[in-house]
Amino acid sequence: MSAPRQSLIGAALPRKEDDRLLRGDGLFTDDVQLAHQLEMAVGRCPFPRAAIGAIDVAQARALADVRHILTGADVRAASEPLTVLRPVPGAPLLPYYALAGEEAIHEGQPVVSVVAASRAIAEDALELIDIDYEPLPHVTDTLGALADDAPVLHRETLPSNLLTSNVDRAGEPEARLAEAPVVVEGRFHVNRVSALPMEARGIVAHWRAGARTLEVHASTQTPHLIRQQLAECLPLDEGCIRVIASDVGGGFGMKLGLYPEDVLAVLHAMALRRPVKWIEDRLEFFRASTQAREAVHEVRIGAEADGRIVAITNQYTTDLGAWNSTYGSAQLSSVVFTGPYKVADAAVERRVALTNKTPIGAYRGYGQPEVNFALEVLIDRLARRLDVDPLELRRTNMLRPEDLPWTTPSRAVYDNGDYLKTLQMAADAVDYDAHRAVGRECHDDGRLTGIGFASFVERTGYASARFLAGRGSRFGAHESVVLRANRSGGIDLYTGVSTFGQGSETAFAQVCAEVFGIDYEAITIHAGDSGASPLNTGAFASRTLIAAAGAIREAADALRDKTLRIAAMVLQSTPDALEVHGRAVRVADEPGRTVSLADIFTRAIIGQGISEDEAPGLEAAAHFEPSHASFSFGTAAAVVSVDLESGEFDVERFVMAHDCGVVVNPPLVEGQVRGGLVQGLGAALAEELRYDASTGQLVSGSMLDYFAPTIMDVPPIDLLHTEIPSSITPFGVRGVGEVGTIPPAAAITNAVCDALADYGVEISTLPLTPERVWQALSAARNAREPR
Amino acid sequence: MKSADFAYHRPGDIAEAVRHLQDYDGGARVLAGGQSLMPMMNMRLWRPDAVVDINGLTDLAELTAEGDETRIGALVRYSTLEFSPLVAERLPLLKAMVAFVGDRQVRNRGTIGGSLVQGDPTGEMPLGCLVLGATVSVLGPSGAHTIAMEDLYEGAYTATLAPDEVLTEVRVPPHPPHFAFRECCRRHNDFCVLSVAATGRMADDGRWRGLRIGLGGVNDTPVLAEASMALLEGSRLDDADIAAAGGAALRAIDPPDDIRGSAEYRAHLVPIYVARVLRDLRASAQAAAR
Known part of the structure; x- marks a missing residue:
């Protein structure tokens, strides 16, 4: 008997995607060049809010090689408002068209679009279009937008800029706070940032009127959902539309669903009957692609003198920008607002504010980094108030393995895990006890050392389609796959999950190879083409593998069963005596008795040489919906040194101890966590989409002024994993896509405040810059030495 | 775009x-x-x-030693300066500073002449050339002339060249034995919040002569901290000298208020960075003495 093959789950196999990407053979949207293709440029409102009067396009139309111009009136005549896939629960929809009509309500909102022989000519034409703008009163501050005298953005729908508010609660947190011996509170400002994919958005739209076929190449995470939204918006039968997302240069949640420019490119292409390309340039990107995070959290924690937390309340205001984008308004702050802690009495109120800024959309973390910053920084303040060790305070309050599964005050259900273990691992990894023994003043040059922790849970996946339906979301919780045998003895795997760097092609092939028994190399992935793949949901919410693994397992089992039945006939054996090995089927007890998969697959595909009971064809489709969301968890620890004079600080070490259940491919997981950490570090320390309050203009809207970190700015990062299988998912996997973005801000803020504990420095605003540390130090000194 | x-x-x-x-x-x-x-x-x-x-004008890309003077053609790329043995030997301050310019791609393409004419107030090359006391050669319709770095700018991004003049060459006089450079950036090699470069010579008596300090990012143009330089002439660069010079540097600044930092914070950092650079300079001399 042959030795059983080593499991592929957990194997560090090379990425399916790397060869083509490293050789420059990826196919991104701008690589698509169709015959007779034209290019589109979009004219955008330069004001945060303006009434739009006459638009004179005569001069632009007269320019050579300008082919087509659309204004707001044209778009209204030819299309419906963009639809929303994930509405803000309990809020009215705020419908908008691809181009502004009588009023534009954020800087960068599309107002006109031009198609010409080249992008340069289209931009020339935009300069010749005369638009009569009348600037109107605007508001860009999140809390300011809710003031009584703030100009209201959507007067026809809403009496104020408060889109909605909703509360989740359990127990009697207000009563517990009133009687608690210690209460700490804080107001935390989380910065507006960008997901900043390397490839901005883009689309090539091609309408062949006679064929009634609209072929769209788009840089998107959700080709099937784009297809749905285009059908709704144009309107057009879904059957006419094919959306292809080949390689996508990063998504991070920002490339979910339809954008105005997608509709514009299609409208132009349909009018011209020629392919139209639009590639978002970086300046447009900063104003046109959804932004993220911005929120103000007001948190109170009540505790007993021994550190036991008795209540948490969080009232937060999240800034939606000008309206609901397809996935607008991060929704997970409310889900995880009590973090990994055992608190029964707690309440969270979410208020959604409208401002004259670019709409907010999904971004890796989706509310979890924001609330983690507020909660974890306040936990450290509580520790300082109580004069207990912050590690000990977390230990006291953290959910223990035996407390799980745990239903949170906002009715999320945490599955199994060991939160304390990752906390201890992170502490050990930074030599916490040794540091405490030495003290903060361990640098020759007078810099002070501090250590900060941030513990977290991360919701991964969705708790069923029923849950989504309850929130008004117009997509499912499932993933799907089609497996098709081919005559070379390999398996073609068709998925609607597009490839944007997450490694799904690799992970899917691994799961398929594991279940079927075939070589990993024999699996070919066909991803992101709505014309070829089964209808699915898409890659977001750290849910892909959780859902897809179930579908792949089911389809691969079905394909394998039929393969073994046919092979049993050929080998004159029985299916249960056979095994798939490499690219062949063999009798398990007699490895010499073998038949190639190419032979079996060919028989099945052409229907020759198979039993009369057996139908021809070798193909299986499966859909799988997970029963619950799963929660990843962990603790990050940062060691910083702070210069008292300048406020400058170095992150000397950053440790992340993390559990995402069973790891399918360790380098993929490491890449996901590190990539997320870098985005989290960037948002924590430097990145900021800042709007000037008086002009309403974005003042950091280019790569010159938006301080995304380079590789040279990333501190040393150590990753540690526990691998506790989730009790509720296929293979015990948990999602891992977003986790890195969650703890960096709190961990580093806590470390800086720890270093400066003797000075009473408290920090509540991101990004945490040296200037901000200096200001906080100055403020703390002034508070102590009243003049 | x-x-x-x-x-x-x-x-x-x-x-x-x-x-x-x-x-x-x-x-x-x-x-x-x-x-x-x-x-x-x-x-x-x-x-x-x-x-x-002008990329075809290869005679502008030459880097030569002419007696005490080092001549850098306007088309000499940052990466040439970065790796040139001649620059390493004769202009170590420039070598140190050029590593802070942009990224590899920028350094492979950008030129010293372009940087000097662009006149970015945070630029490393304008500051380095100013501190080293360089002059630039300029050619126009009426012939060639030279401009001292001190006179090259009338404001931010505003070199005093006429629109029909081309900067052809940078001439750098002998480099003092000691130098130091520090830059404060929001991220690696970003346009700086502020930068400080200094050069000087410590005489046999232990006193410093001809010490020059330049500041970037804290005024419309790179500026010399002349009050600090005067204070330090003949000093031993002891801690009190350094502290005084740091404070005196504030007289040279009129810092901007922008997304990289407030004017107030820049002003706060100037004495700190000047002091750090002067301590570096002192350490350089101490190391040489050993």
Whole structure:
């Protein structure tokens, strides 16, 4: 008997995607060049809010090689408002068209679009279009937008800029706070940032009127959902539309669903009957692609003198920008607002504010980094108030393995895990006890050392389609796959999950190879083409593998069963005596008795040489919906040194101890966590989409002024994993896509405040810059030495 | 982000370049490394009628030692300065500073002449050349002349060259034995919040002579901290000297208030960074003495 093959789950196999990407053979949207293709440029409102009067396009139309111009009136005549896939629960929809009509309500909102022989000519034409703008009163501050005298953005729908508010609660947190011996509170400002994919958005739209076929190449995470939204918006039968997302240069949640420019490119292409390309340039990107995070959290924690937390309340205001984008308004702050802690009495109120800024959309973390910053920084303040060790305070309050599964005050259900273990691992990894023994003043040059922790849970996946339906979301919780045998003895795997760097092609092939028994190399992935793949949901919410693994397992089992039945006939054996090995089927007890998969697959595909009971064809489709969301968890620890004079600080070490259940491919997981950490570090320390309050203009809207970190700015990062299988998912996997973005801000803020504990420095605003540390130090000194 | 229309000229010699500049009567721009010009044109913030590409003028790309003086052609790229043994030996301050310019791609393409004409107040090359007491050679319709670095700028991004003049060469006098440079950035090699460069010579008596301190990012142009320099002439650079010089440097600044840092914070950092650089300078001399 042959030795059983080593499991592929957990194997560090090379990425399916790397060869083509490293050789420059990826196919991104701008690589698509169709015959007779034209290019589109979009004219955008330069004001945060303006009434739009006459638009004179005569001069632009007269320019050579300008082919087509659309204004707001044209778009209204030819299309419906963009639809929303994930509405803000309990809020009215705020419908908008691809181009502004009588009023534009954020800087960068599309107002006109031009198609010409080249992008340069289209931009020339935009300069010749005369638009009569009348600037109107605007508001860009999140809390300011809710003031009584703030100009209201959507007067026809809403009496104020408060889109909605909703509360989740359990127990009697207000009563517990009133009687608690210690209460700490804080107001935390989380910065507006960008997901900043390397490839901005883009689309090539091609309408062949006679064929009634609209072929769209788009840089998107959700080709099937784009297809749905285009059908709704144009309107057009879904059957006419094919959306292809080949390689996508990063998504991070920002490339979910339809954008105005997608509709514009299609409208132009349909009018011209020629392919139209639009590639978002970086300046447009900063104003046109959804932004993220911005929120103000007001948190109170009540505790007993021994550190036991008795209540948490969080009232937060999240800034939606000008309206609901397809996935607008991060929704997970409310889900995880009590973090990994055992608190029964707690309440969270979410208020959604409208401002004259670019709409907010999904971004890796989706509310979890924001609330983690507020909660974890306040936990450290509580520790300082109580004069207990912050590690000990977390230990006291953290959910223990035996407390799980745990239903949170906002009715999320945490599955199994060991939160304390990752906390201890992170502490050990930074030599916490040794540091405490030495003290903060361990640098020759007078810099002070501090250590900060941030513990977290991360919701991964969705708790069923029923849950989504309850929130008004117009997509499912499932993933799907089609497996098709081919005559070379390999398996073609068709998925609607597009490839944007997450490694799904690799992970899917691994799961398929594991279940079927075939070589990993024999699996070919066909991803992101709505014309070829089964209808699915898409890659977001750290849910892909959780859902897809179930579908792949089911389809691969079905394909394998039929393969073994046919092979049993050929080998004159029985299916249960056979095994798939490499690219062949063999009798398990007699490895010499073998038949190639190419032979079996060919028989099945052409229907020759198979039993009369057996139908021809070798193909299986499966859909799988997970029963619950799963929660990843962990603790990050940062060691910083702070210069008292300048406020400058170095992150000397950053440790992340993390559990995402069973790891399918360790380098993929490491890449996901590190990539997320870098985005989290960037948002924590430097990145900021800042709007000037008086002009309403974005003042950091280019790569010159938006301080995304380079590789040279990333501190040393150590990753540690526990691998506790989730009790509720296929293979015990948990999602891992977003986790890195969650703890960096709190961990580093806590470390800086720890270093400066003797000075009473408290920090509540991101990004945490040296200037901000200096200001906080100055403020703390002034508070102590009243003049 | 596509440039407006422009004419393109690639002259065969420097005189032809000047003629093109003259023909467009101020409407043409010189293209050297293009690291500032091309983004500005693509954003349509600049719309020159013509671009005069001097990249074919290879005699502007020479780097030579002429007696005590080092001559750097306007087309010498940052990466050439970075790796040139001549620069390492004769202009170590410039070598140290050029590593802070942009990224590898920028350094492979950008030129010293382009940087000096661009006149970014945070630029490393303008500051380094100022502190080293360099002069630039300029060619125009009426012939050649030189401009001292102190006189090259009348404001931010405003070199005193006429629109039909080309900067051809940088001449750097002998480099003092000790130098130091520090820069404060929001991220690696970003446009700086502020930068400080210093050079000097410690005489046998242990006293410093001819000490020069330049500041970047804290005024419309790179500036010399003249009050600090005067204070330190003949000093031993002890801690009290350094503290006094740090404070005196504030007299040279009129810092901007922008997304990289407030004017107040820049002013706070100036004495700190000047002191750090002076301590570096002192350490350099102490190390040499051992």
